[in-house]
Amino acid sequence: MPANRKAIELEGSLWFQKSENRFLGGERIALLEKIDELGSISKAAKSVGISYKTAWQLVNAVNNLSEKELVDRTTGGKHGGGTKLTREGKKLLNRYRIVQEEHRKFLDNLEERFDDSEKLYEFLNRISVRVSARNVFSGTITSIVREPVNAEIVLSLKGGIPLTAIVTNGAVDKLGLSEGMSVYAIIKSSAVIIGEDIDVGKVSTRNVLCGRIANIIDGPVNTEVDVEIGGGNVITSIITQRSAERLGLKQGGEACAMFKASSVIIGTS
Numbered sequence: 450m451p452a453n454r455k456a457i458e459l460e461g462s463l464w465f466q467k468s469e470n471r472f473l474g475g476e477r478i479a480l481l482e483k484i485d486e487l488g489s490i491s492k493a494a495k496s497v498g499i500s501y502k503t504a505w506q507l508v509n510a511v512n513n514l515s516e517k518e519l520v521d522r523t524t525g526g527k528h529g530g531g532t533k534l535t536r537e538g539k540k541l542l543n544r545y546r547i548v549q550e551e552h553r554k555f556l557d558n559l560e561e562r563f564d565d566s567e568k569l570y571e572f573l574n575r576i577s578v579r580v581s582a583r584n585v586f587s588g589t590i591t592s593i594v595r596e597p598v599n600a601e602i603v604l605s606l607k608g609g610i611p612l613t614a615i616v617t618n619g620a621v622d623k624l625g626l627s628e629g630m631s632v633y634a635i636i637k638s639s640a641v642i643i644g645e646d647i648d649v650g651k652v653s654t655r656n657v658l659c660g661r662i663a664n665i666i667d668g669p670v671n672t673e674v675d676v677e678i679g680g681g682n683v684i685t686s687i688i689t690q691r692s693a694e695r696l697g698l699k700q701g702g703e704a705c706a707m708f709k710a711s712s713v714i715i716g717t718s
Contacts, residue, residue, distance in 0.1 A: 477507055478545050484508075484520060485534045485542070493532075502666050502673070506583070509675060509683040513586050515541075516607065518681030522663060582714070583638040583685045588612060590630045593621065602626065602715060604634055608680015613655045614713035624717050633716040640712040641686035643674050645696060647705040656713070658684060659705040665698060674698060676706045 476497070483493035494504035508520050519538035522531075534542070588604035591611075600621045602614040612634050626632065642654070649657045660678040672693035674686045684706045698704065 477511060478542065480504060480507055481511075481519070481534060481538060481542060484532055485539065488531055488533055490522070490532045505664050505666070505675065506685070509583075509685060510585070512681050512683060513584070515681070516587070518607075582635045583687075584634075584636040584641070586612065586634045586636075586682060588632060588634055590626060590628050590632060593626060593628060595621070600626075601710070604632065606634070606680060606682055608682065610658065610678055610680050610682055612658075612713065613710040614715050615655075615710040616715055620715070624715065626715070626717075631718070635714040635716055636684070636708055636712055638673070638685045638687040640708050641684060642707045643676070643686050643688055643692075643696065643698070644705050644707060645698075645703065647707070652707065654707045655710040657705055657707050659703065662698060662700055662702050662704050665693070665700050667693070672698075674704070676704050678706065 476499075479497050480493055480499070483496045484490060487493050487496065490504050490508060491501050494501045497504075499507075508522070511519050515537070517537040518535050519541060521533050521535050586604075586606050588606040590602060591605050592601075592603045594601040595618055598618065599615050600618050602616060602621075604612045604614065606612055614634060620626075624632075647657055647659065658676070658678040660676050662674060663677045663683055664673075664675040666673040667690060670690060671687050672690045674688060674693065675683050676686070677683050686706055696704075
């Protein structure tokens, strides 16, 4: 190694990953720890140096992708409400700490074995593919109905929440989809429509998921609405601020999230 090159120390970030989505890592673990300590998402967000909006998005992401709910939220003021980790959330924190300790031992051992800096750089230079869509849910395929061109895929999310997707037959074959298979449903927040007092029998949209408004974040043009649809699942919609005002949406109120089956993307591990 040239004399002017500083000795390399091996560092790495530990993530629990589901499919192509980073599920839990150091930053999210830190947020969960602060939520457990402070009992408030807004206080936890401030403590770890992120916005309240970002904290809510992260909590939604980990709850949607986990098999069991990790964070239990109760309705309060706009930035209030009690928040705590569930029993499963506390268990996951402990597991992460154990894995983190072993990960550090692994890096220390690997650092001793690398004697070629260029090989080390190659080892670290990996590309991580991430999904930008806000709504990512884990589910199990309960049925596949093929038509001449497309196929209807029905999923069961946590808590038995049904969700329908329409994909091409080519996609079914390429992904190797089959009944009983665990997959991911991905829906852009802009594709989710919010409504109240919906008569499911009088709308053409296949997916109508009703529940309680968990959070509303107003912006200069758009409003972000989070709806708890049961089973620990939260779906996010981006609507115009004018629409939110016209509907009179309030945190804790009832609402339905609607989206076309063709707006659902299916992903596999």
